[in-house]
Amino acid sequence: MTIAPPMPPTDARRAFFDARRAFEAVNLSVRIGSLTLANPVMPASGCFGPALGRLIPVAELGAVVTKTVFGTPRGGNAAHRLTELRAGMVNSVGIPSRGAAGYLAAQHPLYLALGVPVIVSVGGHRPGEYAPVVRGLRGAGDAYELNVSCPNLDRHGTDIGSDPDAIGTVVQAVRRETDKPLIVKLPVLVSSIADCAQAAEAAGADAVCVANSIPALPLTADTRSPVLGNVIGGLSGPNIRPVVLRLVWLAARAVDIPVIACGGIETADDALDYFSVGARAVQVGTASFGRPFAMVEIIRALQERCEGAAAADIAELIELWRA
Amino acid sequence: MTIAPPMPPTDARRAFFDARRAFEAVNLSVRIGSLTLANPVMPASGCFGPALGRLIPVAELGAVVTKTVFGTPRGGNAAHRLTELRAGMVNSVGIPSRGAAGYLAAQHPLYLALGVPVIVSVGGHRPGEYAPVVRGLRGAGDAYELNVSCPNLDRHGTDIGSDPDAIGTVVQAVRRETDKPLIVKLPVLVSSIADCAQAAEAAGADAVCVANSIPALPLTADTRSPVLGNVIGGLSGPNIRPVVLRLVWLAARAVDIPVIACGGIETADDALDYFSVGARAVQVGTASFGRPFAMVEIIRALQERCEGAAAADIAELIELWRA
Amino acid sequence: MPRPDPVWDDAAVLVHEVVGERYRRLVLASATIATTALAGQFLMITVPPALGERILLPRPMAIHRRHPEQGTVEVIYGVAGRGTTALVDVGVGERLLVTGPLGRGFEFPDAAGPDAAGPRPARTALMIGRGVGVCAIMGSVEDAARLGIDATVVLSGRSRANLIGSADCAELGATVIPVTDDDGSSALAALGERLRGLFAGAPPDVILVCGAGVLARLAAELGAEWGVPVQVSLEAHMACGLGYCHGCAAPVATDPAVEGPLVCVDGPVFDAVLPAG
């Protein structure tokens, strides 16, 4: 009952695919521990899937990041799982997961086929839950991002990532499982982002990602009941950028390992804001929903900006403004 | 050289002053420790001054809150001290203060003349600095709001209010100076708002105010240099509301003392959102700049809502929705 | 049936007009989507950032009509919240970023030949739509016309002025049963009676429904009575539309360790069966 044979992509999308060009004089590569990425732009965990490869040239990305994988299967939260407020989008997906084994069987092959480094996001609800997940991944993935912005069931009501000691415990345990680069993804609501980043560094992390979404409580306008099945969700999108920008600035001053910025990035300008306060790579989340090609646009624009300013890399571009 | 004699207020403002009416069947009063306020609406610290009495009927407010008073005179931060982003307004006034003595001499008489309870906001940069300010105020004021969202110079880079122990120290010390109601105003960026609120309650506070503005870093679009003289400022306004709403919800579940909500309130609906998650009073900050009469409008609208629903008070109004 | 690959396109807005009292109609130029979309599939429409209100999430919208010869698709939407309110400001001649076609659409039991156990190939179909839910089924009305399937379409709405799809059905030669709240004809019991009478002895081969939970329930009951398959199109809040954000899991009671089906890729069209008991 197909109505007509599939047509070639329409002009807008095809033109975008065709627009890739080489920038010989520009080097956007970045090192995360032993891993070198061709450029510093990657998706934020939970905001990417191999399905996007049908819409954009994923091979242009610096890396891809998986949705957070937990050790055992989880169904995720009740509906609604997301909504949009003037302040931004709010999600409470609750991280459904098929567990490490399910990820390996059903999803990792799709990620591998994309042809760029795969960073597997790993979650847990107790500090002791992370290392077993990494073990269960049996070496799959080029790096691991430890999502510690999860409520710590051992310490009711606080996130693992808001407690420097718990961060240290998690990183040390995972370090014993793997030599691959470890990125610790920190929450926003912490008493001291510098303490948290330093705890990650001291325990052997190769980078920190700053930051996850900001916990929020959206209510319906009429009955003032919670919009989300889980009551609480994470606020993301451009309005959190000024808050995360400060956290990235503080983290970058506190540690020597790279800081990967994540929060409200929509354009190359937004990415450059983060680079200018010390970030070495960026993740794009919410922006990809409305504009699936946002990451690729950002990479191309960064290359063009460098080329236009005759800067060899982003650090030089930033120095040129400062001069 | 006056061009013409002053004229009576124009219609818009006069009509607003004249519009006050009594709501016999509605009781909006609220108790904060030993103090009873006629209604639960007051300004946020730093977003009010006696000068507003020339523009709005201040006597209709539940209370007024002063700008934070420090022990010794402070000049405040360098310009720019405020800006506006899409995410909200950002201020880094830096709390200029003439000290307790200067406040008593120059400002307290103007506050007293307003005819509503005066809550004096008190600040410090070390836990030990609060009690001396309260002592220096020599009993002036009907209650004290302890602004603990200040960097703790004893513990570099973290706010006093993000450390439950420091909160306890501050409240206990101030409690020894005065029997008047004490409100502890908490920061947003804390690992556990419940722990902070409980620390305040346990140490003898009569209420907590949730919350202060969210630290942020605004950059200029062109050169990516900090807009604010102080680099960091506090983000306020409607976009922080969903984040603060969650904090108020958590705090109200954690303590028995009243929670005063503060964050992005512009309308009676916004206030009712906070009441519905457990707040017992509200403070209005940023909204007063654009609409000086916002607080008075909110009070009148709350009265009308209760009257319209034949509810004796706000608690009953909320029960009616839930039914 | 193999699903077409989704694309994104900067689709020119050819028509943007008020329909009835509460809706707007968009005609969008996108040759690929118009040519490949299956009945019941949907688009994600990004509200342009240039408009005053910044809308971050694209809005899922059913493809109401496909005009492959013109290379256009039609969408009809109701002005509900911030997203659709902002959409109103898009002018004719501007471009909208759309991604599609997406999801599993409606499928008639195969007319080419049944397998022994399956339902009989569709020769007649009952379609039920309410409000903008009518848009989800209109593609199937188009397919029915093309395939020579006899289509009876219940169009439900608040009032005559607010019924979507009458002209489309007339054009496509479908039998329309308009029911409205203002004269009581849309009431569930009345509608059930009427349909049972209408199809007494000769039930339709399939029922397709979209637009209100109670209508889906009625359709499932009729399907059980008549022994015919029922397909229902569901809604869920969505972010990606492609199955990776996990925002749209259907609110079906399940094992806490197992996620409900994703409305964007496992649906929006699902087989409707009455819960046992």
Place this chain on the structure above:
Amino acid sequence: MPRPDPVWDDAAVLVHEVVGERYRRLVLASATIATTALAGQFLMITVPPALGERILLPRPMAIHRRHPEQGTVEVIYGVAGRGTTALVDVGVGERLLVTGPLGRGFEFPDAAGPDAAGPRPARTALMIGRGVGVCAIMGSVEDAARLGIDATVVLSGRSRANLIGSADCAELGATVIPVTDDDGSSALAALGERLRGLFAGAPPDVILVCGAGVLARLAAELGAEWGVPVQVSLEAHMACGLGYCHGCAAPVATDPAVEGPLVCVDGPVFDAVLPAG
């Protein structure tokens, strides 16, 4: 001079038009403000929340002209950032929330009679404005006309088409010295030379200046050479306009324990004196 009490008003927008290449002119109906405002005072204009972009802070704007007989004031603004871009969408007939008149304005040394130590009463005045800074001084040009003070007004801008205030000065009988960037006449050295020549032997009794730091500096130098008082109107980011938010402290180097003057209540007009040394 006693300052008028500020009021707020829902001022009807009577005119909202493009001026030159880069500016817009607003005529607002507010009888109280029109009647009470002093030269050099300003308004806080709230950008209506109904417009797409939510603008939280009101924007300070000089009162360019006062028309007490019509009960109107004029404002001229440049479209700069989010606030003024949103303001463009306000239509004639809509209302703008304005608060004013605010701040300390320009004051001519008292024409009624000097005190022994003070400056001589003003009979002649030099006013210098650049860009929208012209608006801050236009009230003083009005006052000069009324008080019979001989006013020479330097209007500075990028080009002839972008000069504000020529027509106003003509109407008010002031002598205009237009200087622009495109012909080099606005260059600081050239302008200084010209003014020194023009006022050789007969310096003005007072200099009023607004619009660029370098012009204020030139005015202060001329004032020091001529021994006449200089007043300068400053800008600062503002929230309240009433002196309570402490957002607008002037960036003057001071003792860290002492706050600089607040531009909204201690200014925007300040006496300009050259820093010693």
